[in-house]
Amino acid sequence: MSAGDVLILNEVSKAYDGRVSMLDRLFGRKAKSLQAVREVSFSIRKGEVMGLVGESGCGKSTIARIAAGLMAPTGGEIGHPGRLRQQMIFQDPFSSLNPRWRVHDIVAEPIRTHGLRPKQEVSARVAELLTQVGLSEADGAKFPQAFSGGQRQRISIARALAGEPDFLILDEPTSALDVSVQAQILDLLRDLQARLNLTSLFITHNLPVVRLMADRIGVVYLGELVELAPTSAIFEHPRHPYTRLLIDAAPDLDAEDRSLHPIPGELPDPSDPPSGCVFRTRCLFATDRCASERPKLRKIGPGEVRCHYDLDLTGRELVA
């Protein structure tokens, strides 16, 4: 936790109350609460892109919403020393823009809210931002419905930049897009990143994408941060078996080697997670200790890992 930290999450947890219907209540059924995030700790340094990867339902969006201040954690603390403004870019290009607002007003909203420019300069600034994300000034007069998914994500990016954020949260910004459109958006984000030196939290379930974008990566499984390390270390020397399996699971473009690497087993019910280590039901190295004792996030090498053992999984074939 250095002075340059923009966001600090300390043992943050979030439990959702289960919904109980009238009928359930009649039958005396209790609400089943769901621990969506469990004791997640990390901090983001100024100018850094921190990535979070994990499968759907593992709690990435919940962490994003807590980091953005959209919801309060049910445990732990969140701090943002010296942070002034934040912005967020969402996954769904359709629901993240108000369909009744013109693009110009959408992009101008953060500028007006924070009074970032004098009134008469707002329009010029909006035009500048639209051009910066590859749209035109004339697009400002249109409604979001007139745009494709990729163009809408550009509008979202323009809106986020308009707020001149000290910290940007991107929750699966390209997951709803085609590869070719995704490539355009990633290009744009990388370009902006380099020019504006943004500090950001980049969330995705796509490993190649996070490898491209992030300086440091956190791997999330069933609400827990199982590994946290610099990008090169995560990919070259993964320490957690789940990280290794996740890296291998995505099919690459190599048509000569056609082997597939499914992660053994199925995802446990998140409302009834395994005892001890959450990953043990699918882990090839699991021992009795893993069932009885929950591993702590420990420092190994340049990163941290939530595993009892010092596994070196470099280049290792994990599929039986």
Place this chain on the structure above:
Amino acid sequence: MKSFLEALRGQPGPIAATAFILLLVLYAFTVPLFTADPFSMAGMSILDAFTPPLWMDGGQTAMPLGADDQGRNLLTAMAYGLRTSIMVGVISVVIGLVLGGALGLISGFVGGRTDALIMRLADVQLAYPALLLAMVIDAIATAVLGRGRSNEMAIAIVIVSIGIAFWVQYARTIRSSVMIERNQEYVAAARVTGRSNTAILVKHILPNVMAPVLVIATINLGIAIITEATLSFLGIGIPATYPSLGSLIRNGNAYLQSGEWWISLWPCLVLVVLVVAVNVLGDHLRDHFNPKIRGRS
């Protein structure tokens, strides 16, 4: 407005309905500019009482549709009556819309206990249809203010009763739309930007939940006009000494037996044409703006 015109394109029924509505509004609001109020001493001449329509024996060119028992020219009297009916209808719908809209917005956005309270209130309200509610309010007003009250007061009571009777529908519709909209990501984006709850509710959510209630309001306009006419006909709405379609019909009702049919018939016809036109338009708008029927593209 543009989308309204778009909704009408190539639809003869709704276009005709709109034309009828515009004609009637023009009639109701221009005739009173040139004529004396037939419900004032200047506007009636007792000598002309029961003048039949032009094409019957004893008809007069000055009173093409005939006159009533007080010698009021029906063509002018109906314009005054129609004006009252339209105003009562529109104002009461606006009252219902504002009241129901505000309660629905709060209910859907705040949720929890506030929501539960407002919705229980709505359930209670639904037990009182407009007619019953008007009678209750009328009775209370009589008890508080005594018998001799002004026409304006009577009209206000009718408007408020009808307005209150309709808020539930607006509130429920808006509430359910708000509950969907508040979870949309554009709302989260506005929150992250730092906008207040009020700004989010008014600037972001409100524009997205208005379309369906505006359509309901059109349909309710017809019902409101009918309700006013019914109340006035029953004698608990607008008094017989003040022009409204309902009070005109009521006046004429007494003479139907004795053969002076025109006194009731013309106001009845105008009422039917107005309400049917409003309903045709309302139904069309509902279908046009309902994504389930229209299919999203």
Place this chain on the structure above:
Amino acid sequence: MTAPLLEVRDLSVTLARGGDELPVLDKVSFDIAPGEVLGVVGESGAGKSMAGVAIIDLLVPPLRRSGGTITLGGERLDLLTPRQMRRVRGKRIGFVFQDPMTSLNPVLTIGRQLTDTMRRHLPLSRNEARERAIAWLTRTGLPNPARVFAAAPHELSGGQRQRVVIALALCAEPDLVIADEPTTALDVSVQAHMLQLLRDLHEETGTAMMLITHDLGVIAKMADRVAVFYAGRLIETARTEMLIARPLHPYTAGLMQATPALDAAGVMRVKAIPGSMPGLGATPPGCAFHPRCNRSRDLCRQVTPPLADAGGHAAACHFPLRQEVA
């Protein structure tokens, strides 16, 4: 070469809009050999799904097949009556859609749906059908097949449902399975399971497969041959290894570079194709890709390039990439 199982020739599909007939598929031709996996790839809106739907004759207005022939095992499918076509669907061609819920009846048990499908197409008694259904569920790797047999679709997880849909598509032992984005809605770990399952079943039953996806990674692992679609046209087709090692069409090459991957130096790279695919009715004259192509010349703007075959590798490009290498 063996005779193809499926022969599609000049298949055209149009969409009626405001008095116009907009081309959704423009004279698309391809073959699938018995037991072969044809991967169909392209960005969304390229017409991949329409090709699959047109083959099984499930287009609904305003879409219609406006030309071309479809031959399955020597029989002209495009000449069949709707009644005869119903016997082809399910029995000779099975299909798997992206959203498992659309192919499952929410009110019938999984077992009922499997036995019904099998008995409609195969001469089986109730008990035989039941036994086979459980055998199929076992083959798809579902834990506790007897429980799944009695379960309703909503009682299963997304991944389990997709397994059931795959069993449903294969249980009548069709000659061809059309799988439209069968893994797109799934997470990487589940996706790998599902691809493994499709591969295992394909190897066991020897059925041919048309695998529609926008993910080149899936193509690389699964397909014997690839057909690349762009703006309703088939613009390149080749054996998978050949196509990936040396794409001829600039669009195919662009699509590969747009997929984040490690370069020779082990650095993650992505390179976007500028612009976007033309929408329906907005296809430019000449080559549909020319406005986005950095190799385009006057010829590309004027003449639509034909799909030119060169030793089993065909591309619709006036200036294919290999010319420079050669």
